[in-house]
Amino acid sequence: MKIAIVGAGPGGSTCALQLARQHGHEVTLLDRDEFPRPKTCGSGLGPRCLQLFQEIDLADKLEPMAQKIHGLRFVGPGGNEAVLSSNKVEAWIIARSQFDAEIAFAAERAGAKFVQGFNAKRLLRNPSGRIVGISDGKTEVEADLMIFADGAHSRFSIDKRPRRQIAAIMAWYEGVPYQPGILEMYFDKRVKPWYGWLFPETDTRVNVGICYDPEDPADPKRLLDDVIATHVGDRLKNAQQVGKYKGHPIVYTEGVGPITSPGAIWIGESARLTNAATGEGISYAMRSACVAADVISRHDRADSTLLMEYQQATTKHFALPLKTAVGFMNFVNTPAFGMASSLITSRAVQGAMRYLLANA
Ligand SMILES: Cc1cc2nc3c(=O)[nH]c(=O)nc-3n(C[C@H](O)[C@H](O)[C@H](O)COP(=O)(O)OP(=O)(O)OC[C@H]3O[C@@H](n4cnc5c(N)ncnc54)[C@H](O)[C@@H]3O)c2cc1C
Known part of the structure; x- marks a missing residue:
């Protein structure tokens, strides 16, 4: 099939890489x-990404670029805090400029054509309304299947x-x-139900x-400065x-919406696939790319069966994580989260949390 993908973030590039590796498509x-x-x-x-890098054989390329994370400084809404650490690497930080380029160029090396500045x-x-390609106003790219991976502001979303x-x-x-090796998350009341962070890049x-x-009507820069000043404090001096x-x-x-249209x-x-509680979107984007590539591998035409299978496979994969994330986001908004977080940071529970982090 002729397949064109709009957007070379982690979603689009992973999809291009996996499709190029199938050797049957342009x-x-x-x-x-x-x-x-x-x-x-x-x-x-996070851990979902690290697992996925192994699955799609990118771990060895990416690892040398990573800051390795084995623990978390957690600050709860009452200011209570704890450092929870594990004896193994749980997460990586890689600046997105490097990370995204690495996957896009890996897709190119695998045989995809990478067009930048489009x-x-x-x-x-076509006359029946099916999507058959994309134009930037100068060049037209025709495709049997269009894949949109154009991020949060998706110009072409049908949802x-x-x-x-x-x-x-x-x-x-x-x-x-x-x-070193510790990232910081601040569940500060001023940004409830979300959080502030410090990540070593x-x-x-x-x-x-x-x-x-x-x-929130607050000035965003001031809000960021205030939250960071509270939790990073003298280290900013x-x-x-x-x-x-x-x-x-x-x-x-909270649930997968319409993500197919004839030809696309x-x-x-x-496709709005992110974690509502943490804002995590990279593993979701890469996983949805793998789900799409897997469905496409079983078809030689971009017909309605392919579209239906992709919608079903994505719903099956993401329904629970999306719902759970919204549930957690709502939980952070309740007084129970304050209590839970003071438990997490209490000495008695920290031992158990460390054990869980190390073994889970
Ligand atoms: C402040 C902030 C912090 C975040 N921190 C994390 C984090 O630590 N970990 C995590 O997992 N997630 C994080 N996220 C979420 C994460 O960045 C996104 O969910 C993820 O990048 C989505 O990947 P994607 O491939 O779907 O889209 P994107 O990464 O957004 O890529 C979309 C691509 O499409 C291109 N594009 C868009 N429109 C067009 C067009 N018309 N024509 C051609 N190209 C186009 C863009 O240039 C871009 O390259 C954060 C988000 C924000 C805003």
Whole structure:
């Protein structure tokens, strides 16, 4: 099949890589940017990502770029805190500029055509209304199947439900002392039910940020500064901010919506597949790409059976995680979370938590 993919984030590039490896398709990966390019993101890659990198044979390439994380400094809504650590690596941080470029170029090496600087603007349709390609206003790319992986602001989304969003803003600093291998999460009341964070991105640079309610009338930069000043405190004294503050929404859903249309499917955040509680979207995007590639591998035509199978497989895979994440987000909004977090940080329970982190 001729397959064109719009968006070379983790979703689109993973899909291009997996499809190119099937050797039966002509795959074109399109992105409006030139790579490597920055992406506003904490760049945290949790256990689901690490498992997936093994499955799709990317772990060895990515590992040398990673800051290895084995523990968490957790601060609860009452200011109670604990450092929970494990004796094995639980997560990686890799700056998105490097991470996204690595997967996109891996797809290119596997045989996909990677077209950069292509800003997709207009769908091509045949007389019956089927999507048959994409145009940037200058070039038309025809395809038997279009895959949209164009992220939170997806221009081509067909999901008519209101977009539920988490607002997020972040900044980067050099010279903030941190405990190596430990990332920090602050369940601060000011950003409830979400949180602030500090992630070590390189040996000398950290990224800090907050996920917060988009309806919050506070000035986002001040809110971020206040939350970070509270929890990073004196460690900011000799730090230098690098670059500007960057804000970007995270789009989430409690259930998989419409993600197919004749001739096209949607994956990753353009299909609203993110974790509403944590804002995590990289593993969701990459997993949905793998689900799509797997379904496509069983078909030689992009017909209605392929679309139905993709919708069903995605729903089967994501229904529970999406619902659980919204449930957790709602739980953080209740007084019970305050109690639970003081338990997590109590000395008696920390031993058990450490044991769980090490063995789970
Ligand atoms: C502040 C912040 C922090 C986050 N932190 C984390 C984290 O630590 N860990 C985590 O797992 N997730 C995190 N996320 C979520 C994560 O960034 C996204 O969910 C994830 O990137 C989604 O991947 P994707 O491939 O679906 O889309 P994206 O990564 O958004 O990629 C979409 C791509 O499509 C391209 N594109 C868009 N429109 C067009 C067009 N018209 N034509 C051509 N190309 C187009 C873009 O250039 C981009 O390259 C965070 C998000 C934010 C905002």
